[in-house]
Amino acid sequence: MITLRGLTKRFGAVTAVDDLTVDIAPGRVTGFLGPNGAGKSTTMRMVLGLDRPTAGRALVAGRAYRELRHPLREVGAVLDARAIHPARAGRAHLLAMARSNGIPARRVDEVLAVAGLDDRAAAKPGRTLSLGMAQRLGIAAALLGDPPVLMFDEPVNGLDPDGVRWIRQLTAGLAAEGRTVLLSSHLMSEMEQTAAHLVVIGKGRLIADAPVAEVLATGATAAVRVRGPHPEGLAALAGRLTAEGYAVTAEGPRGLAVTGATADRVGDLAYELGVPLHELSPVAVTLEQAFMRLTGDAVEYAAGGAR
Numbered sequence: 001m002i003t004l005r006g007l008t009k010r011f012g013a014v015t016a017v018d019d020l021t022v023d024i025a026p027g028r029v030t031g032f033l034g035p036n037g038a039g040k041s042t043t044m045r046m047v048l049g050l051d052r053p054t055a056g057r058a059l060v061a062g063r064a065y066r067e068l069r070h071p072l073r074e075v076g077a078v079l080d081a082r083a084i085h086p087a088r089a090g091r092a093h094l095l096a097m098a099r100s101n102g103i104p105a106r107r108v109d110e111v112l113a114v115a116g117l118d119d120r121a122a123a124k125p126g127r128t129l130s131l132g133m134a135q136r137l138g139i140a141a142a143l144l145g146d147p148p149v150l151m152f153d154e155p156v157n158g159l160d161p162d163g164v165r166w167i168r169q170l171t172a173g174l175a176a177e178g179r180t181v182l183l184s185s186h187l188m189s190e191m192e193q194t195a196a197h198l199v200v201i202g203k204g205r206l207i208a209d210a211p212v213a214e215v216l217a218t219g220a221t222a223a224v225r226v227r228g229p230h231p232e233g234l235a236a237l238a239g240r241l242t243a244e245g246y247a248v249t250a251e252g253p254r255g256l257a258v259t260g261a262t263a264d265r266v267g268d269l270a271y272e273l274g275v276p277l278h279e280l281s282p283v284a285v286t287l288e289q290a291f292m293r294l295t296g297d298a299v300e301y302a303a304g305g306a307r
């Protein structure tokens with residue numbers, strides 16, 4: 001279990017993480033979603049004691065990282081797969097880690113096997129590893145202490161389809177063993193098949209904490225297209241919808257696009273107002289749109305922007 005309570009981190013004028021309170025439960029893969037700059041990495045760094053919270057707490061199994069007696073056995077993480085020793089071979093790196101943490105050397109072979117690194121790959125110096133191989137080595141290191149809590153920052157970044165499939169199977173297996181598994185991503189589509197539960201943040205704030213299906217449903221029912229023969233009737237309907245807090249845009253004189261409302265609600269209001277409709281259809285939104293809608297004005301960098 002990872003417990004965040006009022007977790008806040010400021011860097012000068014920038015509030016990277018803003019009063020985040022959420023529990024990351026064991027036994028399922030939780031996707032940690034948010035646009036670039038949302039504060040995902042900073043949150044993970046605070047869980048690992050690499051950044052100190054400005055306020056609030058980040059706990060693993062009820063304790064701050066620095067209070068953990070055997071940190072490697074409590075939480076494993078890959079924050080930056082490329083942060084590996086350039087000259088040292090993977091196996092030597094893992095052996096050194098094991099030795100300094102009182103973990104038996106045979107565990108190195110176990111985690112290399114789980115990570116799908118054969119003897120040849122494990123003998124290569126870090127700088128010669130592909131990103132996919134470096135990811136696997138990072139994951140092997142995270143698993144070394146057999147920890148009940150695992151955190152991977154953007155684990156799918158730069159992986160080929162086989163690598164993506166492998167990450168999915170691995171993380172599902174780790175969760176099925178009862179571990180807490182937190183994976184960050186800025187892509188909703190990526191998490192759809194990987195995570196069971198989503199924690200969505202934007203500008204450091206919690207936006208959603210719900211099962212994947214629920215988050216998707218929020219987006220999928222959120223747009224409705226309306227057509228009717230009488231522009232004045234549609235204008236009245238648009239006024240009523242706006243008054244109820246829905247976003248309405250005109251699509252020509254005889255059409256409306258309504259965001260945030262269900263087709264049922266729009267249909268009921270049209271009936272109440274006596275406005276005839278010729279079309280009332282939920283608009284299928286893509287996962288990315290559902291995500292953008294959720295994060296809304298919380299997007300710090302527009303799509304296709306910097307970083």
Ligand SMILES: Nc1ncnc2c1ncn2[C@@H]1O[C@H](COP(=O)(O)OP(=O)(O)OP(=O)(O)O)[C@@H](O)[C@H]1O
Binds near residue numbers: 014035039
């Ligand atoms: N050491 C730092 N000093 C100053 N600002 C920082 C520092 N680390 C992060 N930030 C800022 O905090 C905000 C959150 O960054 P963070 O890296 O946690 O977001 P993220 O959701 O992980 O995004 P990304 O996927 O792009 O890494 C950003 O505005 C970032 O510029």
